[in-house]
Amino acid sequence: MKRRDILKAGVVAGVAGALSAQAQGAQANQPGILTRARNLIFFAYDGMGWEDYAIAQYYSRRVLGKPLALERFLASGVSGLQNTNSLTSFVTESSAAGNAWSTGVKTVNGGLAIHIDGRKLTPIFALAKQQGKAVGLVSTATITHATPASFVVSNPDRNAEEEIAQQYLDFGAEVYLGGGQRFFDPAVRRDKKDMYAEFAARGYAVAKTPAELEAANASKLLGVFSSSHVPYEVDRRFQNVNVPSLAAMTRKALPILAGKREGFVLQIEAARVDHANHLNDAAATLWDILAADEALEAAMNFVDQNPDTLLIIGSDHVCGAPALYGAGSVYRAGSAGIDLLRNEKGSIEFMLARLGNQPTVESVTELYRTVKGIALTPEQAQAVVAAITQRVYLPDAVVRGIQPANTLAWVMRQTDAAQVNRPNIGWNSGQHTAGPTLFGVYGRGVGAARIGLVDNTYNFTLMTRALGIRFQNPVMSEQEALEVLRSRAELPWNHPDDALALA
Ligand SMILES: [Zn+2]
Structure with a gap:
């Protein structure tokens, strides 16, 4: 039509x-x-x-x-x-x-x-x-x-x-x-x-x-x-x-x-x-x-x-x-996305305010651990530092439209299907x-x-x-x-x- x-x-x-x-x-x-x-x-x-x-x-x-x-x-x-x-x-x-x-x-x-x-x-x-x-x-x-x-x-x-x-x-x-x-x-x-x-x-x-x-x-x-x-x-x-x-x-x-x-x-x-x-x-x-x-x-x-x-x-x-997607045997791990949300105690907006203009890999890693309940890799923490201090954003996050916030979200995404350490919630866009x-x-x-x-x-x-x-x-x-x-x-x-x- x-x-x-x-x-x-x-x-x-x-x-x-x-x-x-x-x-x-x-x-x-x-x-x-x-x-x-x-x-x-x-x-x-x-x-x-x-x-x-x-x-x-x-x-x-x-x-x-x-x-x-x-x-x-x-x-x-x-x-x-x-x-x-x-x-x-x-x-x-x-x-x-x-x-x-x-x-x-x-x-x-x-x-x-x-x-x-x-x-x-x-x-x-x-x-x-x-x-x-x-x-x-x-x-x-x-x-x-x-x-x-x-x-x-x-x-x-x-x-x-x-x-x-x-x-x-x-x-x-x-x-x-x-x-x-x-x-x-x-x-x-x-x-x-x-x-x-x-x-x-x-x-x-x-x-x-x-x-x-x-x-x-x-x-x-x-x-x-x-x-x-x-x-x-x-x-x-x-x-x-x-x-x-x-x-x-x-x-x-x-x-x-x-x-x-x-x-x-x-x-x-x-x-x-x-x-x-x-x-x-x-x-x-x-x-x-x-x-x-x-x-x-x-x-x-x-x-x-x-x-x-x-x-x-x-x-x-x-x-x-966004969508909660199935994961693991008979999708049983799909529920991990719900359980892991329990560990999140703050928003990305709050984290940005807390990190200020001069975050470090250490301060970023610590904040994700305490606020999002997630262990970032050093590379992911560095991506957050670069987004805030140099305005260098992850390419996949850029298309979402709002920076540096979308980069802060993107480093949290689940990339290993065998793991249940991050909410299995995928996003279509920003x-x-x-x-x-x-x-x-x-x-x-x-x-x-x-x-x-x-x-x-x-x-x-x-x-x-x-x-x-x-x-x-x-x-x-x-x-x-x-x-x-x-x-x-x-x-x-x-x-x-x-x-x-x-x-
Ligand atoms: Zn809107």
């Missing part, structure tokens, strides 16, 4: 979704199925694929001795798959994927709730706010990052995060919790504007530490807990990094929002699964999924107690495409990939009695129907978008790789 036809098929799938929803009209009147949701929680896994799920699921069962809440969700709710392609690429990034969710139409990678020709789109939380709903955003990325931002504001550049912080102030959601102090701090912002003071003047409690989050007692809350993204869960948990967990932020947000008379809409994002996958850092990926699971459980508990709440989960795209992703609805889901494979734009259909909103954003064709792209010598928002902002 030609690319054009495939994209047409995507549009048809959206139409088919609407038709099947009509067919479900009768079901919607049956007891047990919600016709209108008072509250809506959208739980986003950024950059999570099915192998990530499998690794976390097996780790949780085998090492922690319990199934994931996500497994319970998938088993008890309504789940399926969603296609993730953007308007002009089979591989999406988080803003185009966020736009598909939040506006119901496909866009070009890079802008927030906007078409490439500058036509603004109205995102779902802006529509909900017009209804009087309270609005909340919770993320482990900078709170101004693409996925949360795409639900509330329109901006041609997803990386214009200082401006997006201002747009958040103007939008006036009740809860913003995540990372990104540098976009609010007058000492760092280019315009020197004190966004903390601006938010406080509008009645927000402002929190920058877990203790301040805990103590915050106001009907509106801005919490930003790190300069950039919130550090990985594996570092928070084992390296005593003082930031709140995604679950702690979720538990704080829910009662504030639930106190509003008209109900609320909330997006919770497990953002750094994506970043960890970009870096090919299996332990960082694993622990951020486990942290997300605690937050998901809190959201599921809320739905159990407040059944007029619709909970939707989804992953916006796959990233890195970039987003094209596969379909997780999609599910929990509780008495609105008209969602039957979901199979849908387009990611179907989430907008589901949310608007649940909230009783009738709205259609303007559709752009791939051909129209390509003509706009060709007419420009320089693309104004060609920032497809959010992980480049990992600093």
Whole structure:
């Protein structure tokens, strides 16, 4: 099938979704199925694929001795798959994927709730706010990052995060919790504007530490807990990094929002699964999924107690495409990948900060032993030293895109099939990939009695129907978008790789 036809098929799938929803009209009147949701929680896994799920699921069962809440969700709710392609690429990034969710139409990678020709789109939380709903955003990325931002504001550049912080102030959601102090701090912002003071003047409690989050007692809350993204869960948990967990932020947000008379809409994002996958850092990926699971459980508990709440989960795209592969006789050693992850007590991001600018073979070897539980050869340790001090990277790591981090990950790969001394997790790339992703609805889901494979734009259909909103954003064709792209010598928002902002 030609690319054009495939994209047409995507549009048809959206139409088919609407038709099947009509067919479900009768079901919607049956007891047990919600016709209108008072509250809506959208739980986003950024950059999570099915192998990530499998690794976390097996780790949780085998090492922690319990199934994931996500497994319970998938088993008890309504789940399926969603296609993730953007308007002009089979591989999406988080803003185009966020736009598909939040506006119901496909866009070009890079802008927030906007078409490439500058036509603004109205995102779902802006529509909900017009209804009087309270609005909340919770993320482990900078709170101004693409996925949360795409639900509330329109901006041609997803990386214009200082401006997006201002747009958040103007939008006036009740809860913003995540990372990104540098976009609010007058000492760092280019315009020197004190966004903390601006938010406080509008009645927000402002929190920058877990203790301040805990103590915050106001009907509106801005919490930003790190300069950039919130550090990985594996570092928070084992390296005593003082930031709140995604679950702690979720538990704080829910009662504030639930106190509003008209109900609320909330997006919770497990953002750094994506970043960890970009870096090919299996332990960082694993622990951020486990942290997300605690937050998901809190959201599921809320739905159990407040059944007029619709909970939707989804992953916006796959990233890195890792896989736990079979090894040894009857693949028995394949489980070593799960067992060895138990020895990992920090992320590659943490290791880079710890190594500094002048690492030695000795300091590198020691750090891999204590943080990753892995014995590097002298050659591997030297490769890490060269990557940091001379910017000489391993060729196989270079194609992955993020240096020196991908070199630090690459020296850990298993090269001896007879050994079980390193996690047998292989990585396809250091970039987003094209596969379909997780999609599910929990509780008495609105008209969602039957979901199979849908387009990611179907989430907008589901949310608007649940909230009783009738709205259609303007559709752009791939051909129209390509003509706009060709007419420009320089693309104004060609920032497809959010992980480049990992600093
Ligand atoms: Zn990414």
